[in-house]
Amino acid sequence: MGEILSANSIEGVVRKDVPERVISRLPIYLQTVETIAATGQATISSEALAARSGVSSSILRKDLSQLGRSGRRGVGYSCEDLASTLRTFLGLDRARSVAIIGAGRLGSALADYAGFKRRGLSLTAIFDTDEAKIGTVIGTLPVSDLTELATWPEDIDLVVMAVPASAAPAAARIAAEAGVRGILNFAPTVLDAPDSIRVHQVDLASELQVLAYYSALDSAPLNPGFEEHRN
Amino acid sequence: MGEILSANSIEGVVRKDVPERVISRLPIYLQTVETIAATGQATISSEALAARSGVSSSILRKDLSQLGRSGRRGVGYSCEDLASTLRTFLGLDRARSVAIIGAGRLGSALADYAGFKRRGLSLTAIFDTDEAKIGTVIGTLPVSDLTELATWPEDIDLVVMAVPASAAPAAARIAAEAGVRGILNFAPTVLDAPDSIRVHQVDLASELQVLAYYSALDSAPLNPGFEEHRN
DNA sequence: CCCTGTGAACGTGTTCACAGCC
DNA sequence: GGCTGTGAACACGTTCACAGGG
The missing domain is CATH 3.40.50.720 (NAD(P)-binding Rossmann-like Domain)
Known part of the structure; x- marks a missing residue:
């Protein structure tokens, strides 16, 4: 047992319980880093990977740090290693x-x-x-x-x-x-x-209805005075 | 970068700024309450509407209270009125x-x-x-x-x-x-x-990758004593 | 007495800023 | 100097519990 544990880190470290918000971002990182790896680039910084994934660099580093240490200070993340870590963590190593x-x-x-x-x-x-x-x-x-x-x-x-x-x-x-x-x-x-x-x-x-709300927001004001409804 | 654009401060129209989390739940409430209205039921309690929408009753009340008063104490929400409030709020009154x-x-x-x-x-x-x-x-x-x-x-x-x-x-x-x-x-x-x-x-x-993560999680028995690793 | 509406408590997620390692 | 990893500050979201109108 403990395959899952060893999956996350080399040194038998902890699998803290990773919040769903984090999990839901991992597939995006995986896809981005796979795309980058396919171009032959060996490493990528949190800044660059975050930009291409549509998140902030600090959140990216926090997220990845939860899977165990995966980057190298002064260098960045190895594309191959990171992709593999993410795949394993998500349980995609076996399809x-x-x-x-x-x-x-x-x-x-x-x-x-x-x-x-x-x-x-x-x-x-x-x-x-x-x-x-x-x-x-x-x-x-x-x-x-x-x-x-x-x-x-x-x-x-x-x-x-x-x-x-x-x-x-x-x-x-x-x-x-x-x-x-x-x-x-x-x-x-x-x-x-x-x-x-x-x-x-x-x-x-x-x-689409959520998008409709935001599309209406800045093109036309609706419900004028709805602020005042308090009791 | 982070697609977290603040949809509040646009074009001078200052409306009470409703968080995106709330907005994203409104279509569900709308659909649920329309379904209920279609059965002829006139009013519904926060408890019942929440259960059928898959959220807690307190969050439902908080969400709806942000659109102005829409319920009646001791009674519940009028299905027709609530549907109409939600449609207007989302900007769906004109398609x-x-x-x-x-x-x-x-x-x-x-x-x-x-x-x-x-x-x-x-x-x-x-x-x-x-x-x-x-x-x-x-x-x-x-x-x-x-x-x-x-x-x-x-x-x-x-x-x-x-x-x-x-x-x-x-x-x-x-x-x-x-x-x-x-x-x-x-x-x-x-x-x-x-x-x-x-x-x-x-x-x-x-x-599917997110679901894969969770499917792998509990099909493998959790490491005994893994609790202790938490710090 | 029922059920909404809401402040206050609590918990979770994000950003900041910098320590630590390369 | 560059870049990760992370505590501490902050912002946001949810639950609790009850006040208050029907």
Whole structure:
């Protein structure tokens, strides 16, 4: 045991509990540093890496320092080492298997996303409940019946949920029973899932509505005088 | 640099400055309360609305209190009034116009998303640079040449970017020059845009990598005694 | 008595500034 | 001199608990 521990640092140091905010930035750093490594550059400073990742250099250093010492003072971070540290820390050294539920337009489009393998993920299966779709091929994978998820021969770690809101809760229940550990939910509905399963929401309309708020903000004042509402 | 632009101090309009965290939850409340209103229920308590939105009741009350008084003590919130307050606050009372850039599989799938109008958004145009795609029809909209965005007759408030990472920066520049106020970027690359434009990132692989981290976390038993390492 | 609205306490995340090592 | 790593200061977000109107 303790693979996870040794993963983070060479000297058997601690795995402090790393806040989710930090975790959510690591994939960005990973992607940036991989891009830089691909150009042949051997090292990069926190300043430069932060700028290209859209964060401040101090937060980048704080974040990376939580994975154990990974940079060298006076030099910067080794691109290769850092990429490898990040991959290991995120658990991507062995590819995580992903299934897509929903073989409609969105599911098909996401399945086509070329970057799975390159980013430590392996698309293992696509499920649907629609008999007309089952058996058709998307990319290289045939669409399987969702009921087969429960007895699927390979472990499925993560699910991308690309079904209508009405179908999402039932599909989530099936995924949870099959032992899936995380769901990325594109359906515009809050899923309540057991604690064993982690759900992240991606809602096109909600994201656009937030942007709409800010777009309205500086072009036209709304609600004049709403300040005064106090009681 | 840090995309943390302060959206408060713009154009002289000083409104009580509502934190982004709060703004990002409002669309969820809106959707939940609309669903409840559709069942005919007239009022709802903070407790119930919070549970169905996946937040705590105290945070819901704090959030809503920032939009002015919207509930009634002893009773709860009027579903209709609250929905209307939220829509107005988010600037959705007049539909915000959205364009999609990228008429590939993802762009087409997103264009098909039925909920635009219902959620205060109006899909106005779809752009691409590929001549083979220009002129084809997606849903009810023809695909237009991206160069036309600059002189598009209708105002375009928001853009959904559904192009490969390599094409995203150039497309973002065109959008920025056309006066677009917000970009929802599905391309897996950090866009740096002028301050006048707000960029939100949706990255399939990054989201899955975060889920991968947590899935690895508790499937492996935690190191016994790891508590003690905390300092 | 019910349920919102809110100050005050608490906890978490970010920035600052510099010590420490290259 | 350059750049990381990190405590300490600061800012922000959440929860608590209760005052106060219905």
